Amino acid sequence: MSETTLTAATLTQKLELARSASRVLATTKADVKNAALSAIAKAVVAGASRIIPANDLDLANGRENGLSTGLQDRLRLDEARLASLASAVEEIVALTDPVGQNVRGSTLPNGVTLAQVRVPFGVVGAIYEARPNVTIDIAALALKSGNAVVLRGGSAAENTNRVLVELIQDALESVGLPREAVQTIDEFGREGAKQLMQARGYVDVLIPRGSADLINTVVAESKVPVIETGAGVVHVYLDESADIQMATDIVHNAKVQRPSVCNALETLLVHSSAAERLLPTVLGALRSSGVTIHADERALAIFEDAVVATEDDWTTEYMSLDLAVRVVDDLDAALEHIRTYSTHHTESIITNDLARADRFLAEVDSAVVMVNASTRFTDGGEFGFGAEVGISTQKLHARGPMGLSELTSTKWIVRGSGQVRG
Amino acid sequence: MSETTLTAATLTQKLELARSASRVLATTKADVKNAALSAIAKAVVAGASRIIPANDLDLANGRENGLSTGLQDRLRLDEARLASLASAVEEIVALTDPVGQNVRGSTLPNGVTLAQVRVPFGVVGAIYEARPNVTIDIAALALKSGNAVVLRGGSAAENTNRVLVELIQDALESVGLPREAVQTIDEFGREGAKQLMQARGYVDVLIPRGSADLINTVVAESKVPVIETGAGVVHVYLDESADIQMATDIVHNAKVQRPSVCNALETLLVHSSAAERLLPTVLGALRSSGVTIHADERALAIFEDAVVATEDDWTTEYMSLDLAVRVVDDLDAALEHIRTYSTHHTESIITNDLARADRFLAEVDSAVVMVNASTRFTDGGEFGFGAEVGISTQKLHARGPMGLSELTSTKWIVRGSGQVRG
Numbered sequence: 001m002s003e004t005t006l007t008a009a010t011l012t013q014k015l016e017l018a019r020s021a022s023r024v025l026a027t028t029k030a031d032v033k034n035a036a037l038s039a040i041a042k043a044v045v046a047g048a049s050r051i052i053p054a055n056d057l058d059l060a061n062g063r064e065n066g067l068s069t070g071l072q073d074r075l076r077l078d079e080a081r082l083a084s085l086a087s088a089v090e091e092i093v094a095l096t097d098p099v100g101q102n103v104r105g106s107t108l109p110n111g112v113t114l115a116q117v118r119v120p121f122g123v124v125g126a127i128y129e130a131r132p133n134v135t136i137d138i139a140a141l142a143l144k145s146g147n148a149v150v151l152r153g154g155s156a157a158e159n160t161n162r163v164l165v166e167l168i169q170d171a172l173e174s175v176g177l178p179r180e181a182v183q184t185i186d187e188f189g190r191e192g193a194k195q196l197m198q199a200r201g202y203v204d205v206l207i208p209r210g211s212a213d214l215i216n217t218v219v220a221e222s223k224v225p226v227i228e229t230g231a232g233v234v235h236v237y238l239d240e241s242a243d244i245q246m247a248t249d250i251v252h253n254a255k256v257q258r259p260s261v262c263n264a265l266e267t268l269l270v271h272s273s274a275a276e277r278l279l280p281t282v283l284g285a286l287r288s289s290g291v292t293i294h295a296d297e298r299a300l301a302i303f304e305d306a307v308v309a310t311e312d313d314w315t316t317e318y319m320s321l322d323l324a325v326r327v328v329d330d331l332d333a334a335l336e337h338i339r340t341y342s343t344h345h346t347e348s349i350i351t352n353d354l355a356r357a358d359r360f361l362a363e364v365d366s367a368v369v370m371v372n373a374s375t376r377f378t379d380g381g382e383f384g385f386g387a388e389v390g391i392s393t394q395k396l397h398a399r400g401p402m403g404l405s406e407l408t409s410t411k412w413i414v415r416g417s418g419q420v421r422g
Numbered sequence: 423m424s425e426t427t428l429t430a431a432t433l434t435q436k437l438e439l440a441r442s443a444s445r446v447l448a449t450t451k452a453d454v455k456n457a458a459l460s461a462i463a464k465a466v467v468a469g470a471s472r473i474i475p476a477n478d479l480d481l482a483n484g485r486e487n488g489l490s491t492g493l494q495d496r497l498r499l500d501e502a503r504l505a506s507l508a509s510a511v512e513e514i515v516a517l518t519d520p521v522g523q524n525v526r527g528s529t530l531p532n533g534v535t536l537a538q539v540r541v542p543f544g545v546v547g548a549i550y551e552a553r554p555n556v557t558i559d560i561a562a563l564a565l566k567s568g569n570a571v572v573l574r575g576g577s578a579a580e581n582t583n584r585v586l587v588e589l590i591q592d593a594l595e596s597v598g599l600p601r602e603a604v605q606t607i608d609e610f611g612r613e614g615a616k617q618l619m620q621a622r623g624y625v626d627v628l629i630p631r632g633s634a635d636l637i638n639t640v641v642a643e644s645k646v647p648v649i650e651t652g653a654g655v656v657h658v659y660l661d662e663s664a665d666i667q668m669a670t671d672i673v674h675n676a677k678v679q680r681p682s683v684c685n686a687l688e689t690l691l692v693h694s695s696a697a698e699r700l701l702p703t704v705l706g707a708l709r710s711s712g713v714t715i716h717a718d719e720r721a722l723a724i725f726e727d728a729v730v731a732t733e734d735d736w737t738t739e740y741m742s743l744d745l746a747v748r749v750v751d752d753l754d755a756a757l758e759h760i761r762t763y764s765t766h767h768t769e770s771i772i773t774n775d776l777a778r779a780d781r782f783l784a785e786v787d788s789a790v791v792m793v794n795a796s797t798r799f800t801d802g803g804e805f806g807f808g809a810e811v812g813i814s815t816q817k818l819h820a821r822g823p824m825g826l827s828e829l830t831s832t833k834w835i836v837r838g839s840g841q842v843r844g
Binding site for chain 2: 023026027108112114116119121122200205220225226227243245246249250252254257348361362363365367368369370371372373374376377378379382383384394395396397399400401409410411412413414416417418419420421
């Protein structure tokens with residue numbers, strides 16, 4: 001263990017060490033970064049005897065402090081989960097290193113060449129909740145893209161995270177990389193998170209991962225640029241001409257396959273002329289899979305096996321087997337509903353009318369807009385990016401599924417032979 | 423004049439109108455946007471009889487309030503300046519519309535097609551100082567890229583800006599576009615600027631243009647994502663092997679051609695082994711052009727016609743015929759100096775040593791890094807982007823010269839034929 005981790009460092013000292021480490025990582029070749037990731041994957045499995053007791057301690061503290069069983073489950077690491085974490089890290093090894101990729105370039109009439117190439121951000125900050133898997137996940141993504149990372153996990157996972165970061169640091173050292181490329185600032189508590197959000201110049205970008213509340217707080221308070229991954233109040237709109245089988249399959253897949261994720265369907269809109277034809281079959285299939293239907297008055301008149309929807313239902317990301325359903329007069333009304341309630345994540349239209357499909361794609365202002373496809377396709381893995389950093393619902397820098405290249409910036413390389421500007 | 427501009431609108435009402443207008447603009451074809459820009463260019467010239475009296479009033483108020491002559495000059499619009507503003511708008515007409523451009527795409531094994539296309543941000547906010555040319559400039563760039571824009575100019579230019587915005591709105595109306603696509607919120611004063619920085623959900627991105635103080639304030643206070651254009655403490659490093667003629671030409675061009683801009687040279691670093699060979703000629707040429715040399719002790723021992731540099735000189739963006747000069751032991755010391763004092767805008771090495779050129783390009787963490795070229799090439803026009811929105815020194819979204827495409831976001835268009843996720 002290096003001297004710096006033995007002495008109690010101030011947060012600023014830690015950030016300065018992260019900055020130094022980031023300079024080493026920025027020019028580290030892909031094979032060395034991959035060796036570090038493989039060492040981390042091995043350490044996550046081999047270190048179970050250190051990780052699990054620390055995790056047990058956090059779980060015991062959590063129970064004492066009244067942590068909900070749901071949060072306890074997210075906090076828990078066992079051997080199976082560690083193995084799955086390790087294999088996720090191995091998958092990142094297999095991805096192409098984005099650093100050094102040429103984005104565009106040209107040669108000026110005077111012979112000066114321009115090349116815009118991908119470079120790491122430098123130091124990435126992450127603020128997240130008591131989910132220790134995020135510690136490994138974010139560290140691996142940041143390292144692969146050449147970034148140092150400063151982690152602020154939930155205090156309820158502090159003991160687990162400390163052990164995980166030590167194992168990562170040992171792995172880094174084993175391949176000759178600086179330990180300080182991955183650091184935790186959990187020991188500084190809430191004050192540490194606040195300082196991290198103020199650390200312009202030390203931290204290049206901050207990624208909040210977790211609840212809408214956490215993300216909103218970071219967005220509001222941070223002076224460091226933030227990459228926001230947002231909630232998904234995802235809509236499917238069944239147009240007049242929707243094929244009943246296609247509508248049934250897509251709605252069922254979008255709602256039922258994995259209801260707890262952000263690309264799952266939350267609100268179904270149906271054209272009034274098609275509601276009687278479509279709703280009994282579409283909603284019937286959902287009821288058979290245990291979905292609770294929250295229907296507006298007009299939907300309820302057609303499909304009775306439902307509860308009455310309130311205004312709250314249109315804004316809710318259920319993340320459960322619940323679906324809000326509303327009958328709308330036409331495409332305009334559907335677009336207006338989406339404009340009002342969408343979180344700009346993913347919306348899909350089911351239609352056979354080309355002009356309406358085009359209008360929907362053009363006018364819906366979301367990261368991903370679809371025609372005749374399940375909203376569950378909004379996913380870095382499905383899009384072929386390999387690992388997914390998250391799904392951005394902001395418009396700056398990255399929008400939609402974020403892969404490794406979204407963890408990089410660019411730099412212009414200009415090569416001349418003495419040219420001056422005329 | 424429409425009803426909405428006759429009644430006193432609240433700031434929130436104005437932002438809502440901007441949002442509505444942005445939806446129209448997002449799907450407006452390039453030829454209509456170009457017609458609006460041509461109408462604006464004509465109005466800027468034809469409207470001189472309204473613009474210049476309003477500008478005279480601002481100037482008179484400015485003199486009364488002790489506005490410096492430099493700021494008065496930036497505030498002043500005369501017929502020649504209006505003609506030049508109009509021709510800048512006509513140049514934007516000639517640029518390719520970035521909206522709808524395909525960034526990347528693919529077809530998944532299941533037949534689903536993905537296309538990432540450029541879309542406007544939506545509503546762009548601009549906060550700037552008493553330079554009414556920025557009103558026209560930003561409005562034209564925003565409109566061309568399909569964005570509505572909300573302008574907060576310096577209160578010292580309030581009368582001028584009000585007339586300019588009315589002329590722009592009339593031009594928009596003349597081609598059937600909503601007047602509210604370009605609005606000023608100057609009437610709300612400083613409180614308006616504060617509210618604009620809090621207007622998440624209404625404003626998609628905020629662009630501060632002006633002094634470092636203004637930019638820092640916006641970055642610190644804004645909850646809306648900011649695109650930052652920064653100051654340039656730009657460095658040239660003369661390596662041991664630098665050709666004396668090339669060094670002289672590039673340093674002279676970088677410092678003297680236009681000292682008041684952000685890509686002009688501010689600090690010259692010289693390898694100690696080459697200082698005696700290079701400095702007399704390089705600095706002699708600058709002195710002949712009236713440049714004041716601020717030299718460190720070692721440079722002063724070689725070139726006496728200079729003043730003594732202090733710590734402040736390393737951090738100063740002179741924007742004038744002044745140059746800080748420092749002799750460094752080697753490339754490492756040059757890199758260390760740049761790391762400490764650079765604003766991450768542009769740095770150039772003059773060398774014939776390939777390995778050192780590569781190290782400089784790899785290790786200097788700036789938007790633009792150069793070998794054997796003048797720093798004055800860091801410019802949207804020189805890079806072939808046409809109009810320049812500014813030069814970003816941040817790492818998120820855009821880095822270096824920003825063209826029209828940097829005023830856009832993207833959106834994923836997914837087309838299926840009933841596919842669901844397995």
